[in-house]
Amino acid sequence: MAGILRILGIIGSGMAHNRMLWLVVAGFGLFPIFTHVADLPFWNDLAMRIMLLGIAAMGLNLVLGYGGMVSFGHAAFIGIGAYCVGISQYYGLMDGWLHILFALLACGITGLIIGVLALRTSGIYFIMITLGFAQMLFFLFVSLENFGGDDGMSIDRAEFGIIDLYEPLRLYFLIWGVLVLVGVMLMVIVRSRFGVTLQAIKSNETRVEAMGLVPLHYKLVSYVMSAMICGLAGALFASWQEYVSPDIMHWTRSGELMIIIILGGLGTLAGPIIGAIVFLLLEEFLPLMLETLLPAYAENWMIIFGPLLVLVVLFGRGGLVGLINRIIDRLKGSSASRGRS
């Protein structure tokens, strides 16, 4: 048991943001008890949305935060994952495991193709080319009249063997399980030889080449993995929304994912999920708050939201995770100095 806790970084020399991740994950695991007692079922729905975007952001964080590749098109992979469910159901395939398999395959292949082409560039060109591919895929799905075109298509929640997703909390814990799985996977990968090499490439590609490695190979593999994680989130998103349209892969969602990661903490394990919590809570409640406080601004809540994000990015070095770490350090420091005196 202690061994597992040590591996997960909950005890021992694990980094603080591992512990933060598991704390948040545990929070989501216990959250339905709270909503049940407080009789706020709506909040379960919001929690699922947060977890779904959190999983997708964790996927993007592998390339953006750990690999330093600013991909502005990851919503496309969420969309492909979601459409894998929609299109499968259109042809009568209801098995959720099969949907997930299709989503992983489709996103893996698309990620490989986009990655091979886009990773030849860097900087602003990489940003533009990933955005370009995502827009192409967006308009591809808009043009597919069979699958609803612009309007999208209604779908049923997928079938996972004996688990009936229409029963209360089944979908919630399916999403939660995937969150745990992706969290463990990323934690292991980030510390592995591969993960360390990827972070070295982010730090200094020239030096990694001088070590005899081909940076492109590592970037490509991480790109494909992150596409697949987003695809997985997308497949679950479809079941949660019971509906899929090209909107799910709109370019603003790619931007949203990036903001979530930067807000939470670039290249940290807990950053994306913490960022998703704060981002979606603000998105949900800032308009309501403004309505009571500053009714004149309620419609334009983005005017407050935008600058707020800019402030966090500018002054919260390392995002919210960095901020929390610094607060913990400060508390530890002051208690240590009190102990000494």
Added chain:
Amino acid sequence: MTAPVLSLENISKTFGALIATSGLSLDVRAGEIHALIGPNGAGKTTLIQQIYGALSPDSGSIFLNGDDITSLSVPARVRKGIGRSFQISNVLTGFSVLENAIIAEQARRGHCFSFLSPAFSDASLIAGAEQLLDRVGLLARASQQVAALAHGERRMLELALALAGQPSLLLLDEPMAGAGIEDSQHMTQIIDQLRGKVAILLIEHDMDAVFRLADRITVLVEGQIIAVGTPDEISQNQHVKAAYLGDDS
């Protein structure tokens, strides 16, 4: 005599109208320290870049241990036995000294596509990395962040990273640039200890270090070799005195 480690045959490279390397041929023998000197803009870095693979020559061939490597990529040449330090020191910032060495060590062992085994807690990688740091006298600084290193220490770390791949040829581009007297002496001593173990092509402006270290010296001016010889031969050479060393005396 054994074959040279590095052999350049009639290398040329132009940037537009500028001739940076002009029909240059050069051998670096096994185990020797071969200094490449010349005024700023002579084409020394450009030559190193072509040997390393970051630039490709317009014409000519490059042989490493008898193999034609002219068309190989940088990583492929590194795996064949080239290590280098850069004119502007080039290490992995954001990592500790030990982590830098571990990453270099695992790259040499060549199994970086492992997704499970943690890198920084692998006992055998740590052992290899510590050995590497010990060679350049940085073991005591292993746990420091790179950002906390003094300039000379960064240079030492870079040398350790270049040595990690167990190269047969080491390309050092101004390893003493910007270093104080003490750091230069330390670097000179470390490079001296490498003599005979690895062939070194050394670009350096510090003439004390060059004349102390070099087994042979090549003098480059405007992309052309104007003299090759032992330090004694070079210091007596009239052309060199006129074109280059003359500045100092």
